[in-house]
Amino acid sequence: MDTVDSESKPYFVLVPLMAQGHMIPMVDMARLLAEHGATVTFVTTPVNALRMKIIIEKIEESQLPIDFLKLEFPCEKAGLPEGCESADMLSGSDQIIKFITACAMLKDSLISCLGEKYPSPTCIIADMNQPWVGDLARELSIPRLTFNGSGVFPNLASYIIRHQNIFSDVKDDKEIVKIPGFPHRLEMTKAKSPVGVQRPGMEQFLEKRLQEERSADGVVVNSFYELEPLYVDSYTKTAGKKIWTIGPMLLCNRNTNEMSGRGNKASIDEDDCLRWLDVQKPASVVYVSFGSLAQTTLAQLAEIGLGLEASGCPFVWVIKAGDKSTDVKEWLSNGFEERINDRGLIIKGWAPQMMILSHPSIGGFLTHCGWNSILESICAGVPMITWPHFADQFLNEILIVEILKIGVKIGVEYPNQWARGEEDNNDNDVTVERDDVAKVVPEFMDGGEEMREKARELAREARKAMDEGGSSSNNLIELIKEYADTGKTSSVEP
Structure with a gap:
């Protein structure tokens, strides 16, 4: 494995x-950087560290130079319930701004810790949704890269x-609009766009994020050049900065069993899951899962279940514990699980x-x-039904x-917002x-x-991209070398 000269002290x-x-791919990033000669401090909080306990313990056992810095999350000061330290814990839309505020409050604690416990960083890589890190990087006079846990095409x-305010004057959320400056024809509605239907109170945060995205020294993306070559080249030209594709980072750990839980305890014994899968025919089972942030109404869960039952196909269906767990349990036990027992496996919680x-x-x-699920599906060679x-x-x-032609649409025409509270949630949706x-x-x-x-x-x-000599592997080495010089400062003026 090619590594960086330790004397250059990349940190x-x-x-x-x-x-x-968002945390899972950045843990993979930390592992990759450390395996190639860099020292890494990974910023987290007590609750999030506990949720990643298994993967942290494995990294500590490996003796990689990664330190997990656990900053106290200011829940009370921001008006959040105690222990509400992750976006997937938010119970309603009114908590989004409070969560953003709490994240920004970490700045002073992080500066203090970096000044007292650690050497001066040579580079800071922050999720684009942590724009306050831009101010921190300028105070410390260190380069800053942004990370968006999505691919190059959507980025x-x-x-x-x-940056062009494409939908600023669009009143109808369902009006189809052409995206100018894209390398080929691309059209979409405001509702389906990343700006979506914005929630009140987000304006200041979004403007700050826009500014910091523009001023960053570069962008790190969890993708590989061969997947999106046209878009990597176009994004580099459009943004005017280096786009570092260093993924799929999940392949930094080739052990499938360790990758499967990604640091979380699965809600089903993996041996039991394997035994069920082993008796199914090759390529006969559809896997159904909607990630950690999506919230599904009870009525929609029922439609999914009855649709899977009527499909006649074997299936593995993951239902998050937070999806109205009591009502869902009652519905599942009302004859459904018995009817599909011979060809359906239901997993409640993490899978x-x-x-x-x-x-x-x-x-x-x-x-x-x-994007994480897409990469996992691609790395497993499995096509997708998109919802x-x-x-x-x-x-x-x-x-x-x-573009890739490895999937078909289920037919969704309007977004389903996350972090919905009682005021904007309807169990019949x-x-x-x-x-x-x-x-x-x-x-x-x-x-x-x-x-x-x-x-x-x-x-x-x-x-191939992640193997030694591959495009992502080479990009990783170049990125570390680029920011290895401790005397290097940001090239962007505040």
């Missing part, structure tokens, strides 16, 4: 957004949309997703189109279905009917072999 501080789907489209996707019985993935919910997920759907599920799933499973072959080819390309 990176990573500041993720406190949310499961580029989002950059153009935000060993990568292990499941990597099993030869899995033939398709019904997904919310979160986007919000943010960049509708752009990801376009990439999967229209249904986005996709059971008949849609019952129709699309078997058609996809029966006729998806061409897509499966394309997905398998992308899986091979992903591994």
Whole structure:
């Protein structure tokens, strides 16, 4: 493995957004940087560190130079319930601004810790949703890179949309608008765009994020050049800075079983899950999961379940513990689990997703189109049925279905917002009917072999990119060398 000369002392501080789907790839980033000669401080909080306990313990056992800095999260000061330290813990839309405020309050604590306990960082990499890190980097006179846990295609489209205010004068959320400056024709509605239907009170945060995205020294992306070459080149030109594609970072750990839980305890014994999968026919099972942030109403869960039942296909269905758990348990036990017992496996809570996707019985993935899930599906060589919910997920759907051609749409036309509270939640909301599920799933499973072959080819390309001498591996080495000089300062004026 190629590494950086230790005398150059590369030292990176990573500041993720406190949310499961954002922290996981940045933990993988920390591992990659450390394996290639860098020292890393990973900023987290007590509750988030506890949720990642397994993966932290494994990293500590490996003796990689990664320190997990646990900053106290100011829940009380920001008006959040005690222990509410992650975005997937927010119970309502009114808590979003409070959460953003609490994250920004970490700045003084982090500066204090970096001054007292650590050497001067050579580079700080922060989630784009932590724009306060820009002020910190300027105070410390160190370079700053942004990280957006999405791919290059949605990153580029989002950059153009935000920086050119494409939807600022669009009143109708369903009006189709052309995105100018994209390397090919791209159209979408405001509702499906990353700006979506903005919540009141977010204006100042969004403006600050826009400014810091513009002033960053570069962008780190969890993707690989061979997956999105046109968009990497275009994004580099459009943003006027280096785009570092260093993924899929989940492949930094080749052990499938360790990757499967990604630091969390699965809600089902992995051996039991494997035994169930082992008796299914190859490529016959559809895996259904919507990630950690998407919230599904009871009515919609019922439609999914009845649609899967009517499809006649074997399935593994992950239902988050937070999805109205008491009501869902009652509905499932009201005859449904008994009826599908011979061909359906229901997992309540966290699932060993990568292990499941990597099993030869899995033939398709019904997904919310979160980037982590997309990469896991690509790395497993599994095509997708797309059910986007919000943010960049509708752009990801376009990439999967229209560009890469490794998926089909379930037919979602309007976003389903996350962190919904009682004031904006309706248990009767249904986005996709059971008949849609019952129709699309078997058609996809029966006729998806061409897509499966394309997905398998992308899986091979992903591994090549991460192997020594591959595009992502080379980019990682260049990134570390670029920011290894302790005397290097940001090239961007505050």
